[in-house]
Amino acid sequence: MTILRSATSATSAPRSVTGLRSAQSKRAIITVLGWSVALVIFFPIFWMILTGFKTETAAIADPTLIFSPTLESYQDVQARSGYIRFALNSVAVAFGSTFFALLLAIPSAYAMAFLPTKRTKGTLLWMLSTKMLPSVGVLVPIYLIFRDVGLLDTRTGLIIIYTLMNLPIVVWMLYTFFKDMPKDILEAGRMDGASTFQEVFFLLLPLTLPGIASTGLLSIILSWNEAFWSLNLTSSKAAPLTAYIASFSSPEGLFWAKLSAASTMAIAPILILGWMTQKQMVRGLTFGAVK
């Protein structure tokens, strides 16, 4: 027995060492690649934050990392318009639309995941295909409708648009999470006397919470960053931070430092939220893949 064991370890040892080495080098390559991609993606944001702390003249001078930082731009930006008002609009619109998107998507994803028909796959694809439609194609009709029903420049209007805009993605994501849920558990609940609502509320939602949370976060981020509809459908009362940033690229000229300062302030909340929840996000987004 001992002889046998030492014999097998002797033959398998060199193989495992080379295996280890190739695994190590593979990991090193992936790490370098990962960091490179991350840096390329992050660089514009980094440059924007840096520019926000420059004076307007330094901002348009030759790019340099060495300069004397100043809060001048931030003060100017703050003096010119109320950041808080725009930020509150952004919060209300992003969270509001996400709430309603989840409210509509959970029942529909439930139906599609657990009571599929022959047309379920088609419906899902059709929903996703609406995302391919260029928004500008429907801008005029929606603008006219909004004007006629008095939704122009209202938070309600934006919430409606964003809810509809994110609904396909939210339904798709929830559908995949629900699909991964063992059916037996819901059936056990049904045997225990749960109504459909109780089944969803007591079993499905608690068990798919990580997925729902990451879906919600994605929806918040998408709504927060959305600029097309917010610029076209709002002007002052309901304008979110995207409109706030855009207001700094004005006919008077482009003020890079102020624009950067405003942008930094606009993305800061969502950046921090994303950072705090990144574990949750990654887990949610790769939930189906790693299983």
Place this chain on the structure above:
Amino acid sequence: MATLQLRNITKRFDDTEVIKGINLEVNDREFVVFVGPSGCGKSTLMRMIAGLESATDGDILIDGQRINDVGPADRGLAMVFQSYALYPHMTVEGNMGFSMRLAGVPKEERRAKVLEAAKILQLEPLLDRKPKALSGGQRQRVAIGRAIVRNPSIFLFDEPLSNLDAALRVQMRIELARLHDELDATMIYVTHDQIEAMTMADKIVVLHDGVVEQVGSPMALYHHPCNRFVAGFIGSPKMNFLPVTLTGVTPDGVAIRLPGGGQRSVPVDGAHLDPNATLELGVRPEHLVLDEQGPLSGEIKVLERLGGQTSLYVQMDDELITIMADGDVAYRVNDTVHFGFAPERAHLFDAGGQALPSLEQHPLAGLTRHDNRGPSSPSEEPA
């Protein structure tokens, strides 16, 4: 307590008929096992009884009431799933009390009932744990506990032991049988494992391709299988089948010629046999006896010594015959062995696979598991 009747139940998924008109009676307090190979429809049948699947046609009756249109929770049944299907985010107590929580039972009453069930299953120390902190056997017991607290008229078990290791399976088998005696409830149990069926059932229902092949007590199925499928499915190792030639029919049985040329008369009813009928002989491995004068012979290809018994795999023409012999037989591989069988232990099947009925019933054929307990059964004593 409860009886269950299935009347001409069929189930169709799109164009495939998976259950093809099943009729069945389950008596009060009976332990009925649905057994069959995978894909035979046994789980679908159980899910229809549970109400998780609707029947395409036919009636399901509990205590004489048609319940086809009653929801799963209102049928008075409880089901134990193969995967246990515990609620992972709830404690053992939460799992077991969930049905009562939904029904709005007050907390104290809930706890009392859960404790009562936990006591039967020895789960008391685990009530605060979550399912992931339990072993397979413990999870299984929680799943059973969840069924018990509902105080159902019929328990349904869907392959509950297939996720357990062999030792635990034997233990849970005994525990389930004990539970049946203790709860005195009607139980329906689905399995593909004929040993589970033989050991626990009062009545076995053998299913194959969506039809009932045979219903009967374990011993009746073992001694009097009605066709080749049941004969091959019940009993382990599998029954041996040999082509034989019909030589004559007498009131005492059917005379046949064996592959080696030997003659035997098997005591079965051959009155309706066509004189040119092709027949197949079936003898269980444990009923083949090594015998120098035996009419059959062949070369040992594989020999498995289990200690108490030895399995011999013997090549006879095209057939590999299994013989369960004594543990101490001195044969080796490639030896030629001679063997025979007692004619009353043999079965004959016609060309359609139907068994020719035995002329005499086996004395134990009517026995159920309950009869094994004898007159002074423990469950009849006051608790």
